[in-house]
Amino acid sequence: MIDQIERGESEDLHYVNFKEFFHHLLNISQVLATIKAQDYFQCAFGCLANKACFSFNFAVLPDNKTGRHVCHLLATDKYSHSSGFVLSQEFHHYAISVG
Numbered sequence: 001m002i003d004q005i006e007r008g009e010s011e012d013l014h015y016v017n018f019k020e021f022f023h024h025l026l027n028i029s030q031v032l033a034t035i036k037a038q039d040y041f042q043c044a045f046g047c048l049a050n051k052a053c054f055s056f057n058f059a060v061l062p063d064n065k066t067g068r069h070v071c072h073l074l075a076t077d078k079y080s081h082s083s084g085f086v087l088s089q090e091f092h093h094y095a096i097s098v099g
Helices: 040-049
Strands: 001-005 015-021 023-026 031-037 057-058 069-074 084-087 092-096
Touching: 015 040, 023 057, 031 040, 040 057, 040 069, 040 092
Parallel strands: none
Antiparallel strands: 001 015, 015 092, 023 084, 023 092, 031 069, 057 069, 057 092
């Protein structure tokens, strides 16, 4: 689990824990942004920088050309769209931990 990461002092949400779901993907059509990240921390910080982001998919393997991982920032999570939560050999899913 990613330890508590601060979103910002002026925001309602100051600390976030992401729960890891290895070899899973939230397969939805509405992706906020796709970024190329050096590691999952960079992807997590990309999500935290976007107020609408609640989860992200992070590619298991980096791109051969850039050496960076594809990261899909999502405005929803597996708890709200469980029908799109599927097994994947290409991605890990990270969602804001609830409870």
